[in-house]
Amino acid sequence: MKLELRRIHIKDIQFGNETVVKDGILTINQEELVNKLKEDKRIKEVKVDLARPGEKVRIIPVKDVIEPRVKIEGEGNGFPGVTTKMAQVGSGKVNVLYGAAVVTVGDIVGFQEGVIDMWGEGAKWTPFSKTYNIVVDIKPVEGLAPHTHEETVRLAGLKAAEYIGEAGRNIEPDEVLVYEMGSHAEESKKYPDLPRVLYVEMLISQGLLHDGYIYGVNSQLILPTLLHPNEELDGAVISGNCVAACDKITTYQHQNNSVILDLYEQHGKTINFLGVILTPELTTLEGKFRTCDYTAKLCKTLGADGVIISEEGYGNPDSDLLMICKRLEKEGIKTVLITDECSGWDGMSQPLADTTEEAVAVVSTGNVSHVIKLEPADKVIGDINAITTLAGGWEGCLKEDGSLQCELNAVIGSTSEIGYHNCTVKLY
Amino acid sequence: MAKKFRVLYYVNQFFGQIGGEEKAGVAPTFEAKTLGPALGFNGLLGDEGEVIGTIICGDNYFNENKEEALEYIMNVVKEQKPDIVVAGPAFNAGRYGMACAGVANAVVDELNIPVVTGMYVENPGVEECKSKAYVVSVADSAGGMREALPKMANLTKKLAKGEEIGLPEEEGYIPQGKRLTIFSDKRGSQRAVEMLLSRLNGEAFETELPMPVFDKVEPAKAIEDLSKATIALVTSGGIVPHGNPDRIQSASAQKWGKYDVSNIDALTGEYYTIHGGYDPVYANEKPDRVAPLDLLKEFEKEGKIGKVYEFFYTTTGTGTSVGNATKFGVEIGKELKEAGVDGVILTST
Structure with a gap:
């Protein structure tokens, strides 16, 4: 498969009469975007707002973040199986509005939505303070069941990204990144002496606001499955707005999965990168045994020498993470795990809900309960009161002057377990 | 100066x-x-x-x-x-x-x-x-x-x-055991790839998270005669009365609550979940699915158990630090022990 991600560098965003990109400035026709989203009769009202890096703007409650793109060559524009008809993605040319992001907010569906601050202290903690954000605030019609509400919001975000992405169709990119990898047989022939490495990406798969989707299939329903890394980079995997904001893998982070990108960087140099195994994190013990055994078997069958395993969420999935690790290490396959930790406000508690002696190489992406203070914003997009009910907030965490105190739990992407951000933990 | x-x-x-x-x-x-x-x-x-x-x-x-x-x-x-x-x-x-x-x-x-x-x-x-x-x-x-x-x-x-x-x-001091979040100059995925390369090349590497050591708790002795025992219901499933009167957090709980259930036969109707770690739809339909007061009350009527303790204890388990959980456990355990409770049904989610 050969995929070209053709980045058009976005340097500013504004509203205007048509949705276009010119000289790196993305202009959006607000009315057209709103009408497009309101084609879904489950949506009552849509508001669109813009947030630029450095502005004293707070966005809350954020559900998902999506990168606007358009596929100009090859199958599968959009998100096949979800918003567009089924297609095999992973090959072709994609124009990317690099630096722009669609951010969905709106009435709270659950407790797993989060905060993005575009400036100051808060900006340090989220990777999405550095993107030019088109914030889509979605109000559904009354009486929608929670699962339908979530789906409505999820699809609206994806559609908004597709609509905005179209603006890049005929624009010459500033930078072209090529991701090419042949069959295992071909790559092994090219790099017979390099260690073979797989990436196991765990997806939470536990119901409302706890699901991921692969070509539109809810990850709850799958056995662990092998993807060519290009498929994920080309829109095969989307977020079901899941898990606490700090470590949910947003759709944007699937499109730009940092583990895939960093392994690709080493492919043919120090490693032979074999691909991505998507593994569901299920709730039942039987489910955990099945998926962990199956994942280990796939890694072994494919002849992996080393595996990076990333978790999504925390708590019971810690067990899945360590069960996979244990199985692989017993087979002589070397692992590195990426996880965040729940060490409490004071950092004094044990970091994981499970333990195994085989887990000798672990990257920590931060303590989800680390408490931060955020100064008042000049402008809030969405509803600031949501913070008191979100995971990571509490009654009284919002002060009268508009400043707030919250755990990293509530900050989108802060402790990303695909290692998308820079947080780590040190023992003091 | x-x-x-x-x-x-x-x-x-x-x-x-x-x-x-x-x-x-x-x-x-x-x-x-x-x-x-x-x-x-x-x-x-x-x-x-x-x-x-x-x-x-x-x-x-x-x-x-x-x-x-x-x-x-x-x-x-x-x-x-x-x-x-x-x-x-x-x-x-x-x-x-x-x-x-x-x-x-x-x-x-x-x-x-x-x-x-x-x-x-x-x-x-x-x-x-x-x-x-x-x-x-x-x-x-x-x-x-x-x-x-x-x-x-x-x-x-x-x-x-x-x-x-x-x-x-x-x-130069001995670590106090505080795990503090700081910024690295490399993103997590980069650190993971480098750590894996070190492992594959047989070079030295250092984990960022040494595995925790767990306490082992010896199980209590079995209750000999359930028909004379007082049983309490305790959950970390975030089931609270409507409106969440004690404002228990949806994740990373800082407190627990207790509610009088002596006059009701089930939690359904008056209770719901504020837990941020699972799909709440089915628990909200019937909170007894998470904390089965309904069945305990039936068992009480049938004489299978002596008595259901009058208070139901609850908190949220998701993301709650072990430090807090230990504290809650000691506090709740003390109350139950003093009240003469013989056994506890402890449910998660």
């Missing part, structure tokens, strides 16, 4: 120049002087701080009469009002280390005054107080005094001036 910060120093009978083992039984005294290591330490503070006096106590006296010793010592601390207390270094002297730890814990707990001490890493005093005081890692004998004091003085200055304390390896 700014006012000098005030240091109160604690030493044992030997370093306080009273005598050796034969004087280990002496009761604590206070001298408004710099005795033993306090003298050299004072010199290291320069113009910024000063040692205002030294407390001397026999090691045996402290360990055998801890209450009396601490009463005297704490009174001195309260009278002298130091900005910081420094004890030792105790090197590998076990009784001296335990005394330094005892002083450190009392001063931090009761007065919230910072404490710096120094011990050899295997001194039993380390485990006693390392989470509260800063214990500088020192040699196992007094020969290490010259190296120990500057490190202790540096930490003392930083603490007294309210400056940020660096990593244990930079400052």
Whole structure:
């Protein structure tokens, strides 16, 4: 498969009469975007707002973040199986509005939505303070069941990204990144002496606001499955707005999965990168045994020498993470795990809900309960009161002057377990 | 020039120049002087701080009469009002280390005054107080005094001036066990790839998260006659009365709640979930799916169990620190034990 991600560098965003990109400035026709989203009769009202890096703007409650793109060559524009008809993605040319992001907010569906601050202290903690954000605030019609509400919001975000992405169709990119990898047989022939490495990406798969989707299939329903890394980079995997904001893998982070990108960087140099195994994190013990055994078997069958395993969420999935690790290490396959930790406000508690002696190489992406203070914003997009009910907030965490105190739990992407951000933990 | 910060120093009978083992039984005294290591330490503070006096106590006296010793010592601390207390270094002297730890814990707990001490890493005093005081890692004998004091003085200055304390390896103290979130210059995925390459090449690597060690809890004895037993219902599934009157958090709980269920036959209708870690739709339809009060009440009616305890206890498990969970468990357990509850149905999600 050969995929070209053709980045058009976005340097500013504004509203205007048509949705276009010119000289790196993305202009959006607000009315057209709103009408497009309101084609879904489950949506009552849509508001669109813009947030630029450095502005004293707070966005809350954020559900998902999506990168606007358009596929100009090859199958599968959009998100096949979800918003567009089924297609095999992973090959072709994609124009990317690099630096722009669609951010969905709106009435709270659950407790797993989060905060993005575009400036100051808060900006340090989220990777999405550095993107030019088109914030889509979605109000559904009354009486929608929670699962339908979530789906409505999820699809609206994806559609908004597709609509905005179209603006890049005929624009010459500033930078072209090529991701090419042949069959295992071909790559092994090219790099017979390099260690073979797989990436196991765990997806939470536990119901409302706890699901991921692969070509539109809810990850709850799958056995662990092998993807060519290009498929994920080309829109095969989307977020079901899941898990606490700090470590949910947003759709944007699937499109730009940092583990895939960093392994690709080493492919043919120090490693032979074999691909991505998507593994569901299920709730039942039987489910955990099945998926962990199956994942280990796939890694072994494919002849992996080393595996990076990333978790999504925390708590019971810690067990899945360590069960996979244990199985692989017993087979002589070397692992590195990426996880965040729940060490409490004071950092004094044990970091994981499970333990195994085989887990000798672990990257920590931060303590989800680390408490931060955020100064008042000049402008809030969405509803600031949501913070008191979100995971990571509490009654009284919002002060009268508009400043707030919250755990990293509530900050989108802060402790990303695909290692998308820079947080780590040190023992003091 | 700014006012000098005030240091109160604690030493044992030997370093306080009273005598050796034969004087280990002496009761604590206070001298408004710099005795033993306090003298050299004072010199290291320069113009910024000063040692205002030294407390001397026999090691045996402290360990055998801890209450009396601490009463005297704490009174001195309260009278002298130091900005910081420094004890030792105790090197590998076990009784001296335990005394330094005892002083450190009392001063931090009761007065919230910072404490710096120094011990050899295997001194039993380390485990006693390392989470509260800063214990500088020192040699196992007094020969290490010259190296120990500057490190202790540096930490003392930083603490007294309210400056940020660096990593244990930079400052020379034994880790307190606090896992703090900081920024790395590389993103997590990059660090993971580098760690894997090191492993594959047989090179040295360092995990960022050493595996936790778990407590083992011995199961209680079986209840012999359920029909006479009082059973309580406890959950970490976030089931609370509508409106969440006690404002229990949806994740990373800081508290628990208890609610009178003596007059209801099921939780359905009056309760819902505020738990942020699972799909709430089905629990909201029927909260007894998470905490089965309905079945317990049926069993009570049928005589299978003696009685359902009148209060139902609840909190949120997701993201809740083990520190908090342990505290909740001790508090709830104490209440249940005092109420004569024989057994508990404890549900998660």
